[in-house]
Amino acid sequence: MKILRKLLVVSFVMGISTPLYAQEFTAENRVAVTGVAEDFEVANGGGYGARGMWCAAADYARTILGARGNARMFIAEGRTSGLGQRAPVRFTLDPTGLDPSPVFIVGASLRRTGASLSVDHAYQFCADARVINR
Structure with missing residues (x-):
């Protein structure tokens, strides 16, 4: 019993000490987002x-980083085109080292490093999931 209690305490402490960037977040559309250093990655669109x-x-x-609606999000590392398993898309709020450009075609934007939308504009796409999941 004492060993089990010690294991639970160690597990609890280790869970608390896990860095925020290593934890996974489930967005309101049920898509997983993983914090990676100063950026965050989305592996798929969950059918959207x-x-x-x-x-x-x-x-x-918005939820984890506390970004305001007018803050810009950028594609830090785009998705490669091709068939099969695709790598996740890395997003950032920091445009340093990027060539920012507005998004005109949402699907193509995931392959273009520097593609940018405001947080509020991108969040409007969450309405798709709200309508479908009624």
Whole structure:
């Protein structure tokens, strides 16, 4: 019993000491977002495509990072085109080292480093999930 209690305490302490950036967040559209250093990654759109990925990134930026609606989100590392398993898209709030550009075609934006939307604009895509999941 004492060993079990010690294991529970150690597990609890280790869970608390896990850095925030290593934890996974589930956005309101049920898409997982993982904090990575100063950035955050979205692996898929949960059936909502690029709009679902931007929604999840915006929800993370608002909820976890406390970003304001007019803050800009940027693609820090875009998705490579091709068939098969795709790498996650890395988003950031820091445009340093990027060539920022506005998003005109949401699907294509995931492949373009520097593509940018405001947090509020991207969060509007969460309405897709709200309508579908009624």
